[in-house]
Amino acid sequence: MDISVHRTGELSAADRAAWTALQSAAPVPGAAELGNPFLAPEFALAVGRCRRGVRIAVVREGGEPVAYFPFQRTATGVGRAVGLGVSDAQGVVHRPGFTWDARELLRACGLAVFEYDHLVAGQRPFEAYASGTFASPVIDVDRGYDVYLAGLRERSPKFTRTTLAKERRLGRDVGGVRYVHDERDPAVLRTLMGWKSAQYRRTGRGDRFAHEWITGLAHQLFHTRSGPFAGILSVLYAGRRPVAAHFGLRTGRVLACWFPAYDPAFAKYSPGLVLHLRMAEAAAAEGIGHLDLGRGRKEYKDALKTREIQVSEGWVTRRHPVAVGHRARRAPARALRNAVVARPELFDPADRWLKRWGKIRSK
Structure with missing residues (x-):
């Protein structure tokens, strides 16, 4: 060797x-x-x-x-x-x-x-x-989004019903809900970073984006496209306004969830949960096998997951x-x-x- x-x-x-x-x-x-x-x-x-x-x-x-x-x-x-x-x-x-x-x-x-x-x-x-x-919870979508959603309804009927109802109410109250799976506007990435920094401060955590190297890394990966690898910025819009966003990385069969955040002004609509369902739907359509939600105890991960890896x-x-x-x-x-x-x-x-x-x- x-x-x-x-x-x-x-x-x-x-x-x-x-x-x-x-x-x-x-x-x-x-x-x-x-x-x-x-x-x-x-x-x-x-x-x-x-x-x-x-x-x-x-x-x-x-x-x-x-x-x-x-x-x-x-x-x-x-x-x-x-x-x-x-x-x-x-x-x-x-x-x-x-x-x-x-x-x-x-x-x-x-x-x-x-x-x-x-x-x-x-x-x-x-x-x-x-x-x-x-x-480390994951969302399996290798059998298609409809199969995943049907399983989610069976496991958590109230959660699924409530989340989808909030999406409809968001559209009625604010404007048409639109999802962009691969947003290429770097200004929206900066908006996401601002939301995430505020979330870190609001919850008493250290602000990762206060570190120049992490901010620089995210910007580099946002602009990286190489074979199956890409930095993916996914955005949920209500009307013309972004209300939730996520920046992660993908390869041929895995979408790694990394930095999700939302505008707190729209918290009552649970835009982060709506965003993750849209991400799962788009990932399934692209042939992704699963979304890796990452290690960590979070209620939304427990609600959305299909299984856990170690x-x-x-x-x-x-x-x-x-x-x-x-x-x-x-x-x-x-x-x-x-x-x-x-x-x-x-x-x-x-x-x-x-x-x-x-x-x-x-x-």
């Missing part, structure tokens, strides 16, 4: 094509989650234009590429998944049946430790070091003082956060406190 490590600008067109081909073959059993757009070369390369230290390890057998491992590396050898903090799928993209030794891979990449928080299923050499596994977080470490120090710094905070999120008796009071703090901060 031959492992070479490249800067993002050094990755050849042939390697990018081979990487994409491995993703296209991902629906085979045991590798289905590798088709996620956060594992596409376009995402890693875009992060590399916004952040230092992004590298791509290429694994070859008999001269042929069999795996690609994107990561970020510090000068001291601390490795993180590409886009850690905003990436909802991480791991090694590989051909079916390929396996690797986790520590050998780290050694070849010059890493003392590799940290991940959304490791996709099937990465057994990395999963052995996971500290926790978490649900993602893991943890550290792969070598015997190295840098690895010991990094894990000692990061592990306590992560363990506390997960304990709070996993227990309603802790999460609900914490969530209410954050929202109160958000209201104070927003004044």
Whole structure:
């Protein structure tokens, strides 16, 4: 097994094509989650234009590429998944049946430790070091939108009936409801970012778009079109006014949901839920297999999901003082956060406190 490590600008067109081909073959059993757009070369390369230290390890057998491992590396050898903090799928993209030794891979990449928080299923050499596994809800539309909607009506009849009624009322009260699945106006993307920043502040969360690299990354991906990969801005309009929007990433069979938000002035119409139903309908028409709603506890995800996939977080470490120090710094905070999120008796009071703090901060 031959492992070479490249800067993002050094990755050849042939390697990018081979990487994409491995993703296209991902629906085979045991590798289905590798088709996620956060594992596409376009995402890693875009992060590399916004952040230092992004590298791509290429694994070859008999001269042929069999795996690609994107990561970020510090000068001291601390490795993180590409886009850690905003990436909802991480791991090694590989051909079916390929396996690797986790520590050998780290050694070849010059890493003392590799940290991940959304490791996709099937990465057994990395999963052995996971500290926790978490649900990531998905909406299956591979059998068509009508089948999905019929299932939603059966599982949650009141929710479905109420949401569709609110869509009709939105049209009557505000103006004709119109959905654009792939909006190309960058001004609408800026509107979405403004809504999302306000939501982060209102709910007491850190504003991701206050970080220049995340804003720059979203703009780059909005303008990226490469084979099956694209940044997709979906917008729900009432009359001529956008009332809800979502920016995410797609590959051939997966639409990864990323940044959804809506105009709070229209909250009584639940425009975010209406938007997600329209997204599911459009995705099904385009041949998408499922929408990945991403890890995290949210009521709307529980209402819309058809099933859950699993993602893991943890550290792969070598015997190295840098690895010991990094894990000692990061592990306590992560363990506390997960304990709070996993227990309603802790999460609900914490969530209410954050929202109160958000209201104070927003004044």
